[in-house]
Amino acid sequence: MFTESFPPRLSRTGLIAGAFFLCALAPPAAKGWSGRDDGQPAIISGIGHVVDGDTLDVGLTRVRLEGIDAPEIAQTCKTATAESWNCGRAAAALLRRLADNQEVTCDRKGNDRYGRALATCFVDGADIDEAMVRAGLAWAFVKYSVTYVGIEADARKARIGVWQGQAEAPWDFRHNEWQVAETSAPSGCAIKGNVSSRGRIYHMPWDPWYDSVSMAAGRGKRWFCSEQEAIAAGWRAASPN
Structure with a gap:
């Protein structure tokens, strides 16, 4: 059990409300990391159960959010004043607030090498992959997709989440x-x-x-x-x- 910790520049209610409002304005476009496999459903839907900052179970399907990479649970980052905060747990906490026990619909792009579905996922029409990047609690995973590069640039400019101080890319x-x-x-x-x-x-x-x-x-x-x-x-x- 852990206590959710957010960096000083992030408010819990404002972060969630802002992420949903902003990401609802953008169309749900993303590029997949691998081709869709024959016989696999294009749409995945079900109740979300969050694993970490970029992984969740949607019904019985394990889904890796496509095009983003969130800090690992054990990972820490720095504030602007060089104080450590647990950005990995903060990322998981935000995704929980966005998707845990919610009806989640995912546009499946393919599978990763571990058999997880790669997908862009939505709650009430809002792109939760984008919401994580916009909140500064996930990187655009440019090795596989450039979909969220512009969103990451906005978060960097605002110096929120991992961008308020020193942070190591999760990869x-x-x-x-x-x-x-x-x-x-x-x-x-x-x-x-x-x-x-x-x-x-x-x-x-x-x-x-x-x-x-x-x-x-x-x-x-x-x-x-x-x-x-x-x-x-x-x-x-x-x-x-």
């Missing part, structure tokens, strides 16, 4: 955490496959509880070199909540 954060973890992992395979009362769960190096997971021999624990390998072996991702 750089993940890369750096992996490099640190692989120095002590066998053969550089840095994903921890844990076995507990909750089942077989794998932890990425940037997960909040990664360092607390002991990999002492026994009980079926093992290391993985990739998420695909862990999933294929029957492990599931750790929930950041």
Whole structure:
């Protein structure tokens, strides 16, 4: 359990209201990261259950919001006065306010390499992918899409969210955490496959509880070199909540 923390420049009610009002003005356009697979539904709809700042379950489908990348749950950023704040938890908290237990409709663009649907998602017609970027709590994921580059530029100019001070792009954060973890992992395979009362769960190096997971021999624990390998072996991702 954690206490939601927002940086001083973000008000809870104003952030949500402003994000919905502004993103409702723009058309729901986005470019996919991969082609739509045959046999998969073009539209996904259902009640939203948020996983982190850019991932949620819509009904029974795990959806990765297309074209954005939010800070990881364990990630911190800096305010204008160089104070640390938990931007990763703030991003997840905002997405919860936007989509948790709401009727969500998603325009599916394809699947990512982990089998998650890639989609632009809407609540009451508002693009929640855009709302996250506009609030300064997600980056435009330019490696895969330029859809939200202009929205990110507006957030940078307003110096809100991650743009009020120093912040590391989440893809750089993940890369750096992996490099640190692989120095002590066998053969550089840095994903921890844990076995507990909750089942077989794998932890990425940037997960909040990664360092607390002991990999002492026994009980079926093992290391993985990739998420695909862990999933294929029957492990599931750790929930950041």
